[in-house]
Amino acid sequence: MAHPDRCSVVLAWLVVAVVAVVLAPGDAQAGPPPDFRLQDLNGNWLTLSEELDGRVVYLTFWATWCVPCRREMPHLQELYEELADRGLLIIGVNTDPPGTTSKIKPYVKRYGLTYPTVLDPDNNVLDKYNPTRELPYAVLVDRSGNLRQVFPGYRAGDEKLLRDKVLELLAEGPDGSAQAADGASG
Amino acid sequence: MPLASRFAAAALLLLTAAAAAEDGSDGEGYRIFGQLTTELERNLAEDEGNPNDVDYTKLKQLASFNIEWSRITIGAQLELLDWSEPEELRDPLDLDRYREGLELRKYFIDYQGPKLKGRLGTFYSSLGRGLTLYVQKNEVLGFDEPIHGGTAELTTKHLELTVVGGEVTEPVLSNQYRRDFEDRVWGGRAVVRLPLDLYLGGSVVSAELERTFPEGTDEVDVWSLEAGGLGLWGVLDLAGEWAEIEKRELTRTRDGWGRYASAALYLGPVSVLGEYKDYFSFAYRYNLPPNAGRADQSYDHDDVKGPRLLVSADIVATGSIVHASYASFDSHKEPTSPGGTGGDAQVEWYGGLEQTVGPVYFQGSYFDRDWQDRGITERHTIGDLHVAVGRRGEIILGWDERVEEAAYFSLGTTRATLAYSLSPWGTASLRYSWEDRSGFRREEFWGAEVQVLPTRRLAVTVFGGSDPGGLVCAGGQCRIEPRFKGVKGNLTWRF
Numbered sequence: 001m002a003h004p005d006r007c008s009v010v011l012a013w014l015v016v017a018v019v020a021v022v023l024a025p026g027d028a029q030a031g032p033p034p035d036f037r038l039q040d041l042n043g044n045w046l047t048l049s050e051e052l053d054g055r056v057v058y059l060t061f062w063a064t065w066c067v068p069c070r071r072e073m074p075h076l077q078e079l080y081e082e083l084a085d086r087g088l089l090i091i092g093v094n095t096d097p098p099g100t101t102s103k104i105k106p107y108v109k110r111y112g113l114t115y116p117t118v119l120d121p122d123n124n125v126l127d128k129y130n131p132t133r134e135l136p137y138a139v140l141v142d143r144s145g146n147l148r149q150v151f152p153g154y155r156a157g158d159e160k161l162l163r164d165k166v167l168e169l170l171a172e173g174p175d176g177s178a179q180a181a182d183g184a185s186g
Numbered sequence: 187m188p189l190a191s192r193f194a195a196a197a198l199l200l201l202t203a204a205a206a207a208e209d210g211s212d213g214e215g216y217r218i219f220g221q222l223t224t225e226l227e228r229n230l231a232e233d234e235g236n237p238n239d240v241d242y243t244k245l246k247q248l249a250s251f252n253i254e255w256s257r258i259t260i261g262a263q264l265e266l267l268d269w270s271e272p273e274e275l276r277d278p279l280d281l282d283r284y285r286e287g288l289e290l291r292k293y294f295i296d297y298q299g300p301k302l303k304g305r306l307g308t309f310y311s312s313l314g315r316g317l318t319l320y321v322q323k324n325e326v327l328g329f330d331e332p333i334h335g336g337t338a339e340l341t342t343k344h345l346e347l348t349v350v351g352g353e354v355t356e357p358v359l360s361n362q363y364r365r366d367f368e369d370r371v372w373g374g375r376a377v378v379r380l381p382l383d384l385y386l387g388g389s390v391v392s393a394e395l396e397r398t399f400p401e402g403t404d405e406v407d408v409w410s411l412e413a414g415g416l417g418l419w420g421v422l423d424l425a426g427e428w429a430e431i432e433k434r435e436l437t438r439t440r441d442g443w444g445r446y447a448s449a450a451l452y453l454g455p456v457s458v459l460g461e462y463k464d465y466f467s468f469a470y471r472y473n474l475p476p477n478a479g480r481a482d483q484s485y486d487h488d489d490v491k492g493p494r495l496l497v498s499a500d501i502v503a504t505g506s507i508v509h510a511s512y513a514s515f516d517s518h519k520e521p522t523s524p525g526g527t528g529g530d531a532q533v534e535w536y537g538g539l540e541q542t543v544g545p546v547y548f549q550g551s552y553f554d555r556d557w558q559d560r561g562i563t564e565r566h567t568i569g570d571l572h573v574a575v576g577r578r579g580e581i582i583l584g585w586d587e588r589v590e591e592a593a594y595f596s597l598g599t600t601r602a603t604l605a606y607s608l609s610p611w612g613t614a615s616l617r618y619s620w621e622d623r624s625g626f627r628r629e630e631f632w633g634a635e636v637q638v639l640p641t642r643r644l645a646v647t648v649f650g651g652s653d654p655g656g657l658v659c660a661g662g663q664c665r666i667e668p669r670f671k672g673v674k675g676n677l678t679w680r681f
Contacts, residue, residue, distance in 0.1 A: 031217035034259060036298065043383075043416045063481075065481035065659075065660055070549070097312070097474065098316040098320065099315055099316045099320070100476065102448035102459060102476065103459065103496075105423060105452075109500075110457060110499075110507055121312055122310045122311055123322065123323060124305070124309055127310075128252060128259060128261070130221070131221050131263065132221060132678060133323065149642060150642050152639070152680075153639075155609040156572065156579070157574075157579065157609030157610075158578075158610060160577065160578065161578075
């Protein structure tokens with residue numbers, strides 16, 4: 001395997017970082033999230049781009065063995081029950097291996113989750129969103145279909161910040177303008 | 187795949203993406219995203235009298251780039267590994283040990299259409315429930331060897347077709363023997379959706395596996411039939427898979443089988459899951475069938491059979507969630523089998539509780555496995571107490587104890603953690619662990635870790651101290667993690 005000297009390596013990494021900084025857009029203009037088509041717990045196909053439909057979407061990757069994911073779930077369910085009518089959609093993307101498929105639905109039932117859960121057993125979707133794959137990992141998409149914020153990990157209190165951000169995005173129109181009638185104070 | 191070919195493929199893909207992106211109007215419609223990760227480890231020697239136990243430094247950098255344009259995503263991942271010491275002095279349990287220098291680890295072009303999706307380059311894949319094919323990354327265990335090849339999936343209202351093929355490197359053997367075990371796998375799966383929420387399908391996989399010794403390849407053919415129903419009458423899920431395998435090795439041919447069935451019943455806040463597995467001479471490098479057990483334990487799938495029952499309930503009135511499981515497994519060995527044992531009976535059970543009371547959250551579980559024929563008992567106790575402090579703070583007390591006991595030997599590893607987290611800025615933790623061998627040799631380990639997230643796109647983690655390592659499991663797979671003493675840092679930037 002190639003083994004360049006350390007000076008070349010540092011230079012190469014600097015070039016990579018500069019290219020990334022120049023090319024990558026900031027949070028506010030991050031563009032659409034990578035699209036995917038995955039099966040839900042009843043075998044039905046869900047396509048992300050079809051679900052956006054002017055809604056604010058919180059897409060969260062989780063696994064049954066992930067303790068912080070378990071801590072976050074009741075808060076997400078609470079948020080979903082409160083704001084689904086105003087245009088919030090939460091999609092859980094389970095990343096457990098295929099051998100545990102039978103356990104996932106009982107797990108979802110155990111926590112009383114009513115938002116859609118889809119399966120990414122090969123983790124090819126997770127890889128596109130988060131190549132280092134730590135869980136939970138979530139992204140928030142605005143009504144215009146643009147990825148607005150990422151949420152790596154979960155710490156107690158994150159749910160309050162998420163709620164504030166969701167309310168802010170729900171108050172925006174599809175073009176990013178504020179919707180006066182929306183009552184975003186929450 | 188040779189290094190030059192990988193670079194050529196990646197360059198071609200990135201050029202195509204750049205051209206496509208250039209074609210877009212003012213940059214709209216495409217998105218560039220990825221991650222840069224830098225890990226630096228300073229490993230300190232623990233045994234100064236051992237000439238093979240030396241201090242060394244490991245630098246690992248990963249750069250992942252993805253360009254998404256319309257239905258196409260193009261990606262590449264570069265890895266750089268730099269070591270201060272020669273390969274033979276590095277920790278043998280470190281799966282990165284035999285790699286060095288700059289390498290293009292991943293490259294792909296991915297098409298995502300309404301009914302057809304496909305990928306050329308590197309990817310992970312499994313078919314069905316993993317009985318016939320399972321090639322996956324596992325970040326926790328450090329397995330990251332994708333298939334280099336192609337896959338396509340066609341889905342219509344009633345039919346799903348998947349084909350897959352390519353080369354793959356087995357990570358653990360490659361590290362152990364210090365050479366790439368480059369195997370080939372190819373196969374496919376078809377599933378037909380039937381009325382009444384039922385389905386019927388099957389998969390076929392062939393593999394050529396590089397032998398450890400002498401040089402050459404062994405061959406594997408495995409096929410399966412699967413059937414089941416999801417959401418039957420709104421309360422019942424059924425699944426079953428029946429597989430046969432033939433392994434052609436240098437001097438012999440072995441046949442085996444794999445059978446798996448599950449039934450899940452949902453009755454309001456109570457869920458009941460029953461599973462049955464029966465695997466005989468069924469393991470090969472690229473399958474991992476359901477283990478009918480816990481994700482944080484280790485399970486064999488070459489010779490084992492038996493049922494398991496899991497019950498979980500959400501006791502809404504008290505804010506409690508309880509779950510309990512009982513399983514009884516055995517091997518196919520008979521008293522007349524070679525080796526003379528009468529079986530490998532194992533009985534396992536566990537129970538767990540989650541409880542939230544105001545600002546306090548508790549979760550705990552106890553796992554007990556009795557290997558009756560081996561005379562070994564395993565116990566695993568987990569407890570976490572979280573107490574909210576202020577609007578965004580939390581104090582966490584954690585306990586994780588694994589004990590393995592036999593007649594004349596016991597090994598216990600215990601970790602106690604005290605942590606404080608402040609949303610969204612990060613977490614600081616202190617870790618005290620000890621390893622106890624048969625009650626007369628006890629080693630202690632101290633460590634401190636700080637994770638800071640200055641922004642949501644940047645994470646910095648620093649750990650200093652020592653850790654006993656040990657059995658680490660995720661998603662039902664387990665491996666022994668190396669002990670560690672020293673300092674390590676990780677910087678991840680998402681863009």
